[in-house]
Every structure is written in C-alpha cells, then in structure tokens.
Amino acid sequence: xxxxxxxxxxxxxxxxxxxxxxxxxxxxxxxxxxxxxxxxxxxxxxxxxxxxxxxxxxxxxxxxxxxxxxxxxxxxxxxxxxxxxxxxxxxxxxxxxxxxxxxxxxxxxxxxxxxxxxxxxxxxxxxxxxxxxxxxxxxxxxxxxxxxxxxxxxxxxxxxxxxxxxxxxxxxxxxxxxxxxxxxxxxxxxxxxxxxxxxxxxxxxxxxxxxxxxxxxxxxxxxxxxxxxxxxxxxxxxxxxxxxxxxxxxxxxxxxxxxxxxxxxxxxxxxxxxxxxxxxxxxxxxxxx
Amino acid sequence: xxxxxxxxxxxxxxxxxxxxxxxxxxxxxxxxxxxxxxxxxxxxxxxxxxxxxxxxxxxxxxxxxxxxxxxxxxxxxxxxxxxxxxxxxxxxxxxxxxxxxxxxxxxxxxxxxxxxxxxxxxxxxxxxxxxxxxxxxxxxxxxxxxxxxxxxxxxxxxxxxxxxxxxxxxxxxxxxxxxxxxx
Numbered sequence: 074x075x076x077x078x079x080x081x082x083x084x085x086x087x088x089x090x091x092x093x094x095x096x097x098x099x100x101x102x103x104x105x106x107x108x109x110x111x112x113x114x115x116x117x118x119x120x121x122x123x124x125x126x127x128x129x130x131x132x133x134x135x136x137x138x139x140x141x142x143x144x145x146x147x148x149x150x151x152x153x154x155x156x157x158x159x160x161x162x163x164x165x166x167x168x169x170x171x172x173x174x175x176x177x178x179x180x181x182x183x184x185x186x187x188x189x190x191x192x193x194x195x196x197x198x199x200x201x202x203x204x205x206x207x208x209x210x211x212x213x214x215x216x217x218x219x220x221x222x223x224x225x226x227x228x229x230x231x232x233x234x235x236x237x238x239x240x241x242x243x244x245x246x247x248x249x250x251x252x253x254x255x256x257x258x259x260x261x262x263x264x265x266x267x268x269x270x271x272x273x274x275x276x277x278x279x280x281x282x283x284x285x286x287x288x289x290x291x292x293x294x295x296x297x298x299x300x301x302x303x304x305x306x307x308x309x310x311x312x313x314x315x316x317x318x319x320x321x322x323x324x325x326x327x328x329x330x331x332x333x334x335x336x337x338x339x340x341x342x343x344x345x346x347x348x349x350x351x352x353x354x355x356x357x358x359x360x361x362x
Numbered sequence: 363x364x365x366x367x368x369x370x371x372x373x374x375x376x377x378x379x380x381x382x383x384x385x386x387x388x389x390x391x392x393x394x395x396x397x398x399x400x401x402x403x404x405x406x407x408x409x410x411x412x413x414x415x416x417x418x419x420x421x422x423x424x425x426x427x428x429x430x431x432x433x434x435x436x437x438x439x440x441x442x443x444x445x446x447x448x449x450x451x452x453x454x455x456x457x458x459x460x461x462x463x464x465x466x467x468x469x470x471x472x473x474x475x476x477x478x479x480x481x482x483x484x485x486x487x488x489x490x491x492x493x494x495x496x497x498x499x500x501x502x503x504x505x506x507x508x509x510x511x512x513x514x515x516x517x518x519x520x521x522x523x524x525x526x527x528x529x530x531x532x533x534x535x536x537x538x539x540x541x542x543x544x545x
Contacts, residue, residue, distance in 0.1 A: 123538060125380075125520075132485050132518075140433075140487035146423045149433040149486040187432055189423040189506050199393070201505050230438050230461075230483065254541075262531055263438050263461035265483035317539030321460065321483050323520060324534025354484050 084161075084218035086362055088168030091220070095178025098224035098358035099154060100186035103146045109293040110269075110330070110355050111137055117267055117320075117327040126325025130267075133320070133353060144187075148354045151188040152226030154179045154208035155286070161217035176206040191229075211283065223290060225357040231268060231350045234260035237282050240344040246301070249274055249346050250309060256348040257313050257329065262322020265352035269293065270313070270332045273347035275339035285347035288333035290357055297334055306332045330355075365456065365514070366414045372455060372477050377528035379521040381479070383514050387416040387458065391437055393507040394500075395445040402448065409500030409509045413453030418481075420458075421506035422490070431496045431512075433486030436460040439478070443467050450474045458519055462531055472527045479519035480530075492517035 118130035140147040156175055183205035193199040238252040253272055273284025296303040309332040319325025339345060363371060365385030388410045398408055419439050423432030439459030447470035455476045460483040471478060481489060495513035502508050522530045
C-alpha cells in the first residue's frame with residue numbers, strides 16, 4: 074500500500090523540457106538583466122559623485138537598452154554556464170541523463186543565441202569546446218515535485234578576482250570584513266565595478282565558495298535574516314563604496330551595488346570565507362518546472 | 363583621434379583624457395598572444411605589422427546576419443602582460459583593454475612612448491556599434507580568440523597610462539577614497 078502511494082506522488086519530467094528551458098534561459102540571461110540589477114545601476118548613476126563615473130554608469134544603462142532592443146549580448150563575455158538545479162525528491166526525470174540534458178540546453182542556447190563559445194575542454198591543453206559546454210552544474214535535492222532551475226552565466230573578469238580565505242576563529246567579524254575588503258580592493262578595476270559581492274562564511278573550503286556564488290543570485294537590496302549578517306552586508310557595502318575605485322575602476326563612489334552574505338555551520342577550528350565577485354552584468358534566469 | 367596615431371599625438375595624450383578612436387586596430391587576447399610569442403621565438407612573421415600598431419584585447423560574440431560584429435567590449439589586459447613588453451619594444455604603440463597592468467608593462471610603455479586606453483568594461487553592445495568593419499586575418503581556428511583587423515569609428519576610450527607614466531587607476535581612486543589607511 075505504501076509503495077503504491079509513493080508511486081502515485083512521483084512526478085515525471087521529460088529531459089527535453091529541461092533542455093528547452095535551459096536553452097531559453099541561457100539566451101534570456103545574456104540579453105536582459107533582471108529588473109533589480111537594472112535598477113541598481115540606474116540608482117548608482119544618480120548617486121555617483123564622480124562626473125566621469127556618472128557618465129560611465131549612464132552608458133552601462135544605455136548598454137542594457139541597446140542590448141535588448143538590438144539583440145546584442147549585454148557583454149561579450151557570455152560566460153561559463155553555471156546551472157543550479159533544485160530537484161524535488163518526488164521528481165522522476167525521463168529521457169536523457171540529466172547532465173546531458175542540461176548541457177544540450179546550453180549547447181543550443183549558445184548556438185542559437187549568438188553567444189560566445191568561451192569554454193576549453195582541458196584547463197592546460199585549452200582547446201575550445203566550440204559550444205560553451207560543459208556547464209558547471211550544482212544539484213540539490215529539495216522537498217516536493219518540482220525542479221527549480223537557475224541559469225547564471227558567469228563572466229571570468231570578475232570570477233578571476235574571487236578568493237577563499239581560511240581564517241582562524243579568533244579573526245572574527247573583523248577578519249571577515251578585512252578579507253572581503255581585501256578581495257574587492259585588490260580586484261580594483263579588473264572585476265568591472267560596480268560589482269556585486271557574494272560572501273560565504275562557514276562550512277568548509279568548497280562550501281564557503283559555493284555559498285558565495287549562491288549569494289550572487291539574491292535580489293540586489295535584499296538582506297540576510299540574521300541581524301548581525303544584515304548589518305555586515307550594509308557596512309561592507311558602505312566601506313567598499315568608500316574605497317574610491319568607482320565605475321570600471323576610474324574613480325568614484327559606486328564600486329559595489331550589493332553585498333550578499335550566506336552563513337553555514339563550521340568546524341570549531343575554522344572560519345572559511347569565500348568571496349565571489351560578480352561584475353555589474355550579474356546575470357540570472359530562474360524557472361520552475 | 364585617428365589610428366594609426368603619430369608619436370606627437372600619443373605624447374600629447376594625458377591619463378584621464380576621453381578620446382574617440384577611429385581607424386585600424388587588431389584584436390588579440392590570450393591564445394593569440396601565446397601564438398605570436400611562439401612566432402617571434404621561431405623568427406616567423408606576425409599576423410600583422412607591429413610597428414605603430416594598435417591592439418584591442420577583445421573576443422567578440424558571433425555576429426548576427428548582416429552585422430559587422432557581435433558584442434565587443436574589452437577583456438582584462440593583465441592576462442597579456444607577460445607578452446606585452448616585448449611587443450612594445452618591437453613597435454606596438456596602443457593597447458585598448460581594461461584593468462591594471464604590471465610594472466614591467468608600465469616601464470615598457472614609458473620606454474617606448476606608448477599609450478594604454480581603457481574601454482568601458484561590460485558595455486559590449488554599445489561598443490560593437492563603433493566597429494564598422496571586422497575581418498579575421500589569422501588564427502581562425504581560435505574562434506573568438508582569432509586575430510581580427512577592425513575599423514573603429516568614434517570608439518570611446520579613456521587614457522589610463524600615458525607616455526609619461528601617469529596612471530589613472532591610481533590617481534582617480536585617491537580622489538574618491540575615504541577609507542582609513544589601516545582598513
């Protein structure tokens with residue numbers, strides 16, 4: 074009786090549906106930013122104290138309009154496809170192997186969408202795969218019978234400036250603050266400011282980095298539920314904007330648009346801190362199947 | 363300013379100048395630079411004449427039918443730093459990219475009276491409209507990293523490092539920095 078019940082609640086999703094959605098999301102993400110990001114750039118332009126900085130932010134806004142109206146990708150670095158799959162445990166996937174279905178979606182999206190093929194098969198030999206696959210895929214099992222897909226193409230100008238700091242517990246909040254500031258200030262112009270900074274505190278070496286990337290998906294302006302973390306997010310945003318780096322590093326008061334922090338339990342001997350920097354072309358597309 | 367530029371024109375530029383560039387540039391980034399280094403080491407010809415030339419560090423998205431080029435903003439120049447002093451010593455005069463350069467590149471810029479411009483990072487769609495002609499001239503197998511000869515028209519660029527060694531990335535930040543020294 075129990076096994077009958079279980080089978081009744083399994084929901085089948087066809088792999089082709091996953092492929093088709095991912096294809097569309099790759100294209101969508103590269104031609105149009107989410108409204109919160111577009112607004113953050115426009116707000117930045119209004120508040121910016123440097124005349125050159127203001128002009129640059131206005132061009133970035135203009136760039137978004139041109140990209141959408143004329144169907145030119147917002148940035149030529151259409152990124153390595155980073156795909157998050159939150160899979161309800163009552164889902165059954167039929168058809169192709171899930172990873173293959175995702176990569177086929179990326180392949181089609183990057184080809185049909187006139188997006189750049191920026192992936193090499195081997196990190197040392199470096200032959201271009203010609204179709205921007207494979208994607209980097211993060212899977213998580215959740216409750217329920219849906220799949221929530223996030224496609225977040227990641228450009229490497231900013232990715233290259235990201236860091237992991239294995240701090241000591243005694244370094245505390247101050248240590249975390251210094252680590253984030255160090256990462257952003259040392260990146261300077263290279264990460265195409267104004268940046269969005271994702272921070273992961275706790276977990277392990279890879280967990281803090283992964284949390285930092287997930288933090289980039291959060292809506293600009295939204296904050297952590299944990300009071301001290303929310304305060305840290307606001308403080309860091311202010312401090313980064315006092316660095317003077319400014320839009321594309323040419324000086325000004327708008328160096329970051331948001332700082333988002335995730336936390337996780339960690340070992341008694343550790344304080345891992347991941348800092349994933351994203352430029353102002355912070356792309357993501359989300360769909361629920 | 364028209365490209366190729368004269369030495370006088372280059373020397374008249376100052377860090378912070380906002381310039382509209384028109385004329386010939388060549389694109390080359392990581393993979394192309396690696397091949398050009400090989401070519402130089404083996405005494406082979408480079409894909410384009412270096413003397414007086416301008417290089418734009420950029421790899422575009424594919425062009426839609428009827429268009430000259432896809433999205434075409436700058437890539438981070440520092441990845442090409444290890445190849446650059448030699449190219450400057452051999453006559454390269456203008457570089458367009460984004461981000462800081464190394465001390466070796468800074469010295470080579472002054473030594474050779476060259477100029478490094480920044481184009482606005484992330485404005486790939488807008489910048490593509492300032493490119494009126496683009497042809498792959500070498501390393502076609504590199505796809506987006508192939509060497510292209512391009513014609514620019516009123517392409518906006520900001521002088522970051524001039525022939526006298528001034529650096530806008532350093533000076534501009536100081537103007538707006540209000541963090542305490544120990545932070």
